Amino acid sequence: MRYRAGSAIFFATLFLMHVADAAPFTAAQKLELLAAQNRYRAEVNDPPLQWSDSIAANAQAWAQHLAGDVHALKHSGAAATGENLAMWSAGRASLTKLVDLWGAEKHYFIEASFPNVSSTGNWETVAHYTQMIWRDTTEVGCGLATGGGNDFLVCQYAPQGNFMGRKVF
Numbered sequence: 001m002r003y004r005a006g007s008a009i010f011f012a013t014l015f016l017m018h019v020a021d022a023a024p025f026t027a028a029q030k031l032e033l034l035a036a037q038n039r040y041r042a043e044v045n046d047p048p049l050q051w052s053d054s055i056a057a058n059a060q061a062w063a064q065h066l067a068g069d070v071h072a073l074k075h076s077g078a079a080a081t082g083e084n085l086a087m088w089s090a091g092r093a094s095l096t097k098l099v100d101l102w103g104a105e106k107h108y109f110i111e112a113s114f115p116n117v118s119s120t121g122n123w124e125t126v127a128h129y130t131q132m133i134w135r136d137t138t139e140v141g142c143g144l145a146t147g148g149g150n151d152f153l154v155c156q157y158a159p160q161g162n163f164m165g166r167k168v169f
Contacts, residue, residue: 024060025142029095033142033155036099037132040106044169046135055081055141055156063154067147082131082160086153090146098153102128113167127162134161135169 025033030051038048062076066085073085086098105126108119115123117130131137134157142155161168 025056025144030056032095033099034140036096036103037140037155040103040129041133043106044133046133046169047138049140049157050138052139052141052158055139055158056143057141058143059083059141059154059156060143060145062156063143063145063152066152066154067145067150071148071150073152076154076156078156080158080160082134082137082157082162084128084131084155084157087150090149090151093151095144095153098151099132099155102132105129109168111168113165114162115164117168123162130168131157131161133168135167137161 034049034051041048058076058078058081062078062083065076066072066074066087073087075083075085084102086101088098106129109126109129110117110119114130117123118126123130132155136159137157139158140155142153144151144153146152
């Protein structure tokens with residue numbers, strides 16, 4: 001009898017370790033995410049992004065899916081939105097640091113029409129950065145979840161960017 005009770009507790013604990021930990025962003029976290037992304041937009045004279053709670057709800061659901069089920073970066077394929085993904089060891093990176101992973105791509109960015117926007121010749125080396133600074137994008141919503149030892153940040157953008165043949169700004 002004692003063994004069964006102990007086994008039940010062990011398996012319940014094991015199950016909970018695989019469930020993604022997630023909570024909605026506080027007002028301060030939303031401001032941090034906006035400030036981190038709008039800093040890059042200001043550098044190219046783009047208007048600031050505005051926070052969208054409805055976009056954030058979708059991003060949060062996808063972050064929870066990645067953290068709870070996938071344990072890897074995979075785009076959602078959400079219609080009519082752009083999407084940036086970041087993953088880091090759980091609790092080891094601030095929201096700003098995760099956004100700065102995308103911003104670091106500006107080192108390879110060249111001003112041209114998409115997809116000819118990277119000094120490497122491969123637009124994917126700057127695609128997170130270009131989505132973040134895409135002039136026609138006006139709204140962002142993000143979600144964060146933890147699972148499998150990693151934090152997963154998902155930011156979705158509307159209208160989406162990175163359109164073939166169009167200028168970034």
